[in-house]
Amino acid sequence: MAPTQKEPMYIKHIIAASAALLAVQASHAADRMFDTVYGEFASGSKIRMARAGATADWNKQWFQSNGTSLSGYWDASVGAWRGTQARNIPGAHQNIVDIGFTPVFRFQSDSKKGFYAEAGIGLHLLSKTYNNNDDRLSTAFQFGDHIGVGYVFNNNWEVALKMQHYSNGGIKKPNSGVDYGVVKVAYRF
Template structure:
């Protein structure tokens, strides 16, 4: 129930943005897809909602495939199961992120894809979950993933994501997630 309540604000903001005419650029769409993710790992669960904007650039185009990418803006809610400072309590925090993502895909943007990205995230609290601790609000979030875009514009994906501050302040054990993503492309 915690996650349902916590994601209402990001989902409402994304819906309001999509409903506004200014959300679309003169030459096409500014927002190309909306998505939701569930992630689990390192004694923590996360729900995330986000929007993406595709890049128009195509590199290494050959045999019906190319390398391109998209901008990803997201908001998420985390729940840690073993909060260090209060034994047995759960830790709740939020993150806002922005990530450039490279994607290798077919020219028609359907079918299988592989992707990877490194972005920035801001955590609402310092993460302190038993043996896993992040000592700064600012974190890097990197991921690698695979997925499939269906003919009806729905996408299902799976990715491995790692959060860390890059070692500029200790402790920095990092946090790893396995994410399942559902997305709709406009």
């Protein structure tokens, strides 16, 4: 079945990437490459994103005090962007695939349960340059930074809210940046 306007090809890519991440995790059950898998859904100005990823804890604790500490993890992801005003034409679509790798610092309880706050700055490679809704990114290489808060439940499910910003850091103009509000759902093995 060919993709339609309501069923774009990138959705199939996200599903395939998620299945691949779970298959890799299952095949390395004893020797885990990563600890957590997640899905994210995001929205910005005339742009939406779906992303799947996996994380690997650093298994370090800094500044331990009163049952809390600073820790972190590596985050590898693949995402799909869908702009709805490509080249500033209402209704014109732009689909972009995003591959990212981000080191993330997280302030949390030592048990890794309950509330946390985190921040990260990573590298992202887009399948093409972004030109949507008067915003342009003139390079496929982007820095992606985020701040977020979340909660890890006792059954290892996690929910979070994040603010994500993409920019090439002034490498080449135009570089208006792209901002997203993100909802994350994750499961820790």
